[in-house]
Amino acid sequence: MTRQVWYEDFIPGTVLTSAARRIELSDIETYARLTGENHPVHMEDDFARQAGFAGRITHGLFNLALIEGLKAELGYFDRSVTASLGWTDVRFSAPLYPGEYVHLRLELISRRPTKKPGRGLATERGFLMKADGTEVVRGDHLVLILNRPEEI
Numbered sequence: 001m002t003r004q005v006w007y008e009d010f011i012p013g014t015v016l017t018s019a020a021r022r023i024e025l026s027d028i029e030t031y032a033r034l035t036g037e038n039h040p041v042h043m044e045d046d047f048a049r050q051a052g053f054a055g056r057i058t059h060g061l062f063n064l065a066l067i068e069g070l071k072a073e074l075g076y077f078d079r080s081v082t083a084s085l086g087w088t089d090v091r092f093s094a095p096l097y098p099g100e101y102v103h104l105r106l107e108l109i110s111r112r113p114t115k116k117p118g119r120g121l122a123t124e125r126g127f128l129m130k131a132d133g134t135e136v137v138r139g140d141h142l143v144l145i146l147n148r149p150e151e152i
Contacts (some may be wrong), residue, residue, distance in 0.1 A: 005076040006148035007120040010111045018070040018104035020131065023058060025098040031062045057095040063137040064090060067126035070104035083144040085121070090139035094130070101131040109140065118147050 032038050037059055040047035045055045064087070071077065096102065105127040113120045122145045128136040 003076065004078065004080045004148075005108075005145075006080045007111060007113075007122070007145045008148050010108055010120075010122045010145060012108055012110050014108040016074060016076065016104075016106040016108075018074055018106075020101045020103045021066070021070060023096055023098055023100050023102060025056070027062065028056060028058055028098065031059050035059075035061075037061075053095055053097075055097060057097060060092045060137065063092065063096055063128050064139060066102065067104055067106075067128050067137070067139070067141075070102075070128075071106055071124075071126065074104075074106075077143075077145075080146050081122075081143045082119070082146060085142040085144060087139045087141050090137065092137050093135045096128075096130070096136050102128050102136060103131075105129050111145070114144075120145055120147070 028042055032042060039059075041051050041053065042048075042056055042059055048054075048056045068084075107125040107127075109123040109125050111120050111122040122143050124141050124143065125138065126141060127138045130136060
């Protein structure tokens with residue numbers, strides 16, 4: 001198991017970076033099938049080009065979800081984060097196309113204890129970045145994070 005980032009380890013200013021992931025056309029199709037969001041900008045190359053894109057683009061919420069997926073692949077929060085309490089200040093900055101590579105840049109922003117002992121609230125800022133440094137999406141994520149268990 002990867003070393004966990006517990007409340008005590010959640011140091012504002014820390015930046016974590018994931019490995020790269022290649023976006024596939026099947027990602028777009030699977031997301032559309034799962035959600036029912038079949039807008040032609042995601043499903044039809046001709047429509048997407050007429051709309052000003054180079055071809056089909058990923059769904060914005062798929063891109064936001066990639067932040068969580070790439071964070072999960074890091075493994076640092078598998079046991080320590082127990083709830084997602086919401087996203088704020090989400091910005092969709094650039095289109096993402098099949099064949100492009102993205103990675104996560106996760107900044108640890110702030111933390112504070114809760115009234116209930118053993119846990120706290122923490123804000124992380126996720127950036128989904130293309131290989132060339134272009135920001136695709138960003139957002140602030142409030143999570144419930146546990147204190148380090150005594151046996152560790």
